[in-house]
Structures are given as C-alpha cells and as structure tokens.
Amino acid sequence: MIRALIFDFDGLIVETETPALQSWQEIFQEFGQELTPERWDDNVGRGERIDIVGLLEQLSGRSMDAEALTARRRARHVKMVEAQPILPGVLQCIADAHTMGFRLAVASSSSRQWVAGHLDRLGLIRHFDAVRCRDDADVGVGKPDPAVYLAAMRALGVAPNQTIAFEDSPRGVQAARTAGIFTVAIPNDVTRRMGDAGADLTLNSMADMTLAEIVRVTEAQG
Numbered sequence: 602m603i604r605a606l607i608f609d610f611d612g613l614i615v616e617t618e619t620p621a622l623q624s625w626q627e628i629f630q631e632f633g634q635e636l637t638p639e640r641w642d643d644n645v646g647r648g649e650r651i652d653i654v655g656l657l658e659q660l661s662g663r664s665m666d667a668e669a670l671t672a673r674r675r676a677r678h679v680k681m682v683e684a685q686p687i688l689p690g691v692l693q694c695i696a697d698a699h700t701m702g703f704r705l706a707v708a709s710s711s712s713r714q715w716v717a718g719h720l721d722r723l724g725l726i727r728h729f730d731a732v733r734c735r736d737d738a739d740v741g742v743g744k745p746d747p748a749v750y751l752a753a754m755r756a757l758g759v760a761p762n763q764t765i766a767f768e769d770s771p772r773g774v775q776a777a778r779t780a781g782i783f784t785v786a787i788p789n790d791v792t793r794r795m796g797d798a799g800a801d802l803t804l805n806s807m808a809d810m811t812l813a814e815i816v817r818v819t820e821a822q823g
Contacts, residue, residue, distance in 0.1 A: 625653055737752065765785060
C-alpha cells in the first residue's frame, strides 16, 4: 500500500532547469559563443558538475574572472526562477496526497539553501514532512546515486514499495529506481529529449493524471 510521495524539486515543482541553461547561454552569447543543450546535459539532475567558465574560456580563447561571471549569472538565474510559477498539477497532487493521508518529502541534488529557500518562498515547505538535499549530512552525493532517496524514505519511515517518486530527469529517475521506488517521469523542455531512463510511468505534466489514478497504476504493477 502506498504511504508516501517523494518529489524532486528542480524542473518538477518549479521549472528551474530552463532558466539554469538560459542564464549561462546569455553569458556565452556576450562572448560570441554558444552553450548547446548537449554540452549542458552533464549538469542536469545532479547539480552543476561541468566547469562552465572553463568551457567558455576554451571556446573564446580568453581568460575570465570566474567569480564575477558566476555571481552575475547566479543573480540572473535566481531572478528568472523567481518569475516561474509552480508547475501544473503540483498543488493538486499535494492537496490530494494530504487528503489520502500520504507523507511527503522532497529529494534533490541541489543544495538545502536553494531548495528550502524556494519552497519557503512559494509557501510549500509546510506541506512536506521531510526535505533531503545533496549537501545534507546523511546524503553527501547527488543523483544518480540513490542516497538522497534512501535518506528521504528513512525520514518518512517508509519502505520503497510504499513510495512513489516524481522526477523530471533521467539521472533522477535512475536514482529513484535504484532505491527501489516506483517512479513517475515528468520531463520538461530541457530534459525531454534525454529520455525517461526506464521510468515506470511517463507523463507530460503532473496534471495529466490524478493522484488516485497514479496510485492505482502503481499498485497494479506491484
């Protein structure tokens, strides 16, 4: 029987993935360079892992002030994210989960400051029984490692077969499935072309199915 839902944050609750890419693309364009989605892929679903400024230096043949450039881009990224609405279906899913008596958590490869800060700003943090992030002491690693999902389940007191995970990226799907959780993939504009990594169910939007319908599919698949 399902007892809990675990949500990714970036690209799943709020569309932060497109602003993350676009804010760097704007910087690259200033120097006459292009940051393609393919070059960005290694970051998606696990936090920024590639040396973006180093890549820009390599492409442009110029030395950059990495700290200043990164700070300017970060401010632009935050401004863009703050203009984004909560994605379709998220609020209804949370409301239905509470009605059904489910426990809720967020499991993210981003920092706690980033995730908790935005959840608080959006008035969502009170809905979640637990938030687990890459930099938490009981996690320490990003997806596709399953550590963040395992930590979230421990915090909720549930087993994998009692849980449904919602993810937008292949690495997130891989992390949840490795943890043994039924996983619903809901790709966004950045992650859609990357595939669903064998998710148990793939939707275009969280509004495509009711939570009751998703639970029925989950339990029918055992």
